[in-house]
Amino acid sequence: MRKKGQRKVGKKPFKRMRKSSFNKIQKKFDVFHEEIDHFNNYESLTLDISDPEIVSVSDNESSDDEPIYKVDVDKTNHKSIPEVVDHRENKINKNGDGIKEDHLGLNNDFIPFSESDSEEYENNENDNNELEILSVSHKQISIKHETYSRRTTNEEFPWLLNHDHSRQRDISKWITLEMKDFISYISPSREEIEIRNKTIQKLRKVVRRLWPDSTLHVFGSYATDLYLPGSDIDCVITSKTGNKEHRSYLYELARYLKSNGIGKQIEVIAKARVPIIKFVDVDSDLHIDVSFERLNGIEIAKIIRTWLHETPGLRELVLVIKQFLKSRRLNEVHTGGLGGLSIVCLVYSFLHLHPRLRTEDIDARENLGVLLMDFFELYGKNFSYEKVALSFQDDIPTYIPKSHWRALPPSRSSLTLAIQDPLDVSNNISRSSYNVSGIKKAFSGAFNIISNKCYELNQATFKDRVGKSILGNIIKYKGDARHFKDERELVENRAIVENEVYHMKRSRSVLDLEKNEDMFLNPSDDELLTGGQDELSIYRVSEPAKKKQRRNVTEIADIPKKKKKKIKKKPENITKLIPKGAPSKKIDELMGIEDDDDINDNDTIMIKENDDSANPPRESTLQSTRVDAQTRRDYWLSKGQTLASVSISKKNT
Numbered sequence: 001m002r003k004k005g006q007r008k009v010g011k012k013p014f015k016r017m018r019k020s021s022f023n024k025i026q027k028k029f030d031v032f033h034e035e036i037d038h039f040n041n042y043e044s045l046t047l048d049i050s051d052p053e054i055v056s057v058s059d060n061e062s063s064d065d066e067p068i069y070k071v072d073v074d075k076t077n078h079k080s081i082p083e084v085v086d087h088r089e090n091k092i093n094k095n096g097d098g099i100k101e102d103h104l105g106l107n108n109d110f111i112p113f114s115e116s117d118s119e120e121y122e123n124n125e126n127d128n129n130e131l132e133i134l135s136v137s138h139k140q141i142s143i144k145h146e147t148y149s150r151r152t153t154n155e156e157f158p159w160l161l162n163h164d165h166s167r168q169r170d171i172s173k174w175i176t177l178e179m180k181d182f183i184s185y186i187s188p189s190r191e192e193i194e195i196r197n198k199t200i201q202k203l204r205k206v207v208r209r210l211w212p213d214s215t216l217h218v219f220g221s222y223a224t225d226l227y228l229p230g231s232d233i234d235c236v237i238t239s240k241t242g243n244k245e246h247r248s249y250l251y252e253l254a255r256y257l258k259s260n261g262i263g264k265q266i267e268v269i270a271k272a273r274v275p276i277i278k279f280v281d282v283d284s285d286l287h288i289d290v291s292f293e294r295l296n297g298i299e300i301a302k303i304i305r306t307w308l309h310e311t312p313g314l315r316e317l318v319l320v321i322k323q324f325l326k327s328r329r330l331n332e333v334h335t336g337g338l339g340g341l342s343i344v345c346l347v348y349s350f351l352h353l354h355p356r357l358r359t360e361d362i363d364a365r366e367n368l369g370v371l372l373m374d375f376f377e378l379y380g381k382n383f384s385y386e387k388v389a390l391s392f393q394d395d396i397p398t399y400i401p402k403s404h405w406r407a408l409p410p411s412r413s414s415l416t417l418a419i420q421d422p423l424d425v426s427n428n429i430s431r432s433s434y435n436v437s438g439i440k441k442a443f444s445g446a447f448n449i450i451s452n453k454c455y456e457l458n459q460a461t462f463k464d465r466v467g468k469s470i471l472g473n474i475i476k477y478k479g480d481a482r483h484f485k486d487e488r489e490l491v492e493n494r495a496i497v498e499n500e501v502y503h504m505k506r507s508r509s510v511l512d513l514e515k516n517e518d519m520f521l522n523p524s525d526d527e528l529l530t531g532g533q534d535e536l537s538i539y540r541v542s543e544p545a546k547k548k549q550r551r552n553v554t555e556i557a558d559i560p561k562k563k564k565k566k567i568k569k570k571p572e573n574i575t576k577l578i579p580k581g582a583p584s585k586k587i588d589e590l591m592g593i594e595d596d597d598d599i600n601d602n603d604t605i606m607i608k609e610n611d612d613s614a615n616p617p618r619e620s621t622l623q624s625t626r627v628d629a630q631t632r633r634d635y636w637l638s639k640g641q642t643l644a645s646v647s648i649s650k651k652n653t
């Protein structure tokens with residue numbers, strides 16, 4: 001029940017802002033970018049059809065990974081990049097002539113869509129070719145997109161099938177609805193979940209047969225429910241002896257998978273920082289990654305599920321952004337793209353720090369379109385990759401100056417992404433994503449495209465709107481037709497269930513350990529995975545909570561009291577920032593947009609001064625940096641308010 005004075009969440013997506021304040025804060029974007037060169041399309045709604053950005057991949061830092069040793073690679077399913085390029089050129093020759101240009105529909109962000117015919121990952125062996133594809137000439141891209149825009153069927157954006165939102169007057173709602181259609185389209189059916197479940201059960205048996213002291217755990221996107229239809233399954237094998245990471249065992253497993261007809265396209269990557277085996281499961285055609293003797297993936301899966309539970313909109317945004325990057329082949333870490341974990345961290349941090357969400361001024365699920373645009377604008381135009389890092393220390397997402405992250409290794413390029421591993425402050429999880437330049441340009445281009453498309457559709461007659469897609473201008477989906485069946489409620493995701501049971505049993509073991517120090521905790525023990533049915537059935541996948549809730553860990557696992565206390569602890573400053581049931585006028589106060597701009601430094605602390613990752617400061621020593629906190633605040637507010645004025649001015653036209 002809504003309290004008196006409390007804002008009705010989700011009903012009023014935008015809010016007007018005083019012009020004097022708006023002009024003032026427009027000048028303060030220092031935290032996020034150095035050069036004030038970003039032109040906000042929302043501001044004047046002029047049609048920007050000549051984005052001067054052309055992709056040039058400048059920071060070709062090599063990946064951490066060392067050479068790949070192949071056991072057996074079935075080439076038949078692999079498409080090399082040159083083939084892709086040729087394919088594109090053929091299309092240009094066939095379709096390039098005499099087509100009237102429609103710049104708005106051309107996906108003219110200069111990061112082309114990948115031309116792969118299926119949603120399956122292509123095993124790109126030549127990074128240089130990947131770069132070649134990104135730097136394809138402007139002319140080629142324009143012509144290619146003419147080809148793209150001429151397709152009138154829903155073949156590349158099939159989530160439109162029977163979902164026409166052209167009658168929607170509010171364009172931001174239109175994008176939101178389209179995003180929901182997309183999510184529903186790509187979410188797994190009962191059959192798909194069952195296939196994944198069977199695959200992991202089979203693989204666990206296989207590993208047990210080969211090494212009786214070992215077991216297989218699942219982590220990554222299957223264990224977090226953030227997988228796309230073509231996503232791999234990430235597994236880790238742990239053993240009582242703890243020695244399975246040795247290269248002789250990697251080859252032994254690879255040979256076993258091959259000789260027993262379990263895997264094809266098997267690659268052993270033995271010399272990498274994290275040695276792995278990659279293969280395709282023969283029965284399901286699913287891509288499998290196997291690592292060894294490392295528990296951090298199992299830990300982070302649990303943390304991400306907690307984030308999902310408490311952050312409405314996180315799953316939707318992550319999946320759309322994953323598909324967006326995948327459409328451009330910018331999602332593969334070995335070619336400098338952004339991996340799944342980095343995407344989750346970026347989006348979680350973005351949602352957690354978004355002022356209008358923090359103050360419960362808008363409902364994330366009802367404003368997915370606006371949030372997607374905010375995300376693209378922040379990480380495509382305004383974010384200072386050179387100076388700012390993302391931190392999740394003490395379970396709280398913050399921005400910290402890169403210079404304060406002592407353990408961050410120096411980088412050859414300043415344009416790098418620095419995301420602290422939520423489990424290990426010394427680990428930059430995005431260190432291998434060397435193509436930040438390409439990623440940033442793709443985000444920036446997407447922002448331009450969508451905002452222009454919104455403007456165009458807002459002006460268009462009903463006739464011209466019918467059958468149009470907004471999202472289809474920035475993502476595409478190729479692959480077998482799907483049926484809009486999100487059946488996650490109907491069947492258990494075993495990876496999630498097993499991960500919950502693992503954590504629950506481990507917590508109990510830790511409790512027992514506290515009582516009896518002689519007890520031995522072996523995380524590889526199958527006992528941790530194979531709880532009784534009663535226990536398993538508790539952990540069905542549930543929709544994330546509608547209202548923001550901080551960790552409600554007791555529902556999920558019996559965590560020791562000490563740990564519970566630590567997780568629930570919230571610094572005073574953060575509590576101040578999120579008053580319960582904050583009335584909407586609080587936004588002005590909290591975000592410092594009063595005309596007299598009288599801001600109390602202690603209201604918000606987002607950027608930690610003297611932050612030292614290796615030696616985290618005590619809470620009492622945390623200070624807000626006046627300029628940084630304020631400019632950040634101003635930035636976000638200007639975003640919301642600019643959108644508001646657009647919405648209002650659109651309504652008036």
Ligand SMILES: Nc1ncnc2c1ncn2[C@@H]1O[C@H](COP(=O)(O)OP(=O)(O)OP(=O)(O)O)[C@@H](O)[C@H]1O
Pocket residue numbers: 219220221222226227228231232234296297298300301339340341421427428429430431
């Ligand atoms: N740089 C890293 N540092 C620490 N852990 C990592 C890193 N990269 C990947 N991982 C671990 O590996 C897991 C799987 O990574 P992956 O790139 O397959 O992403 P994903 O979340 O499974 O997304 P996708 O659906 O694209 O496969 C992550 O969830 C994380 O636990």
Ligand SMILES: [Mg+2]
Pocket residue numbers: 220221222231232233234340
């Ligand atoms: Mg994965």
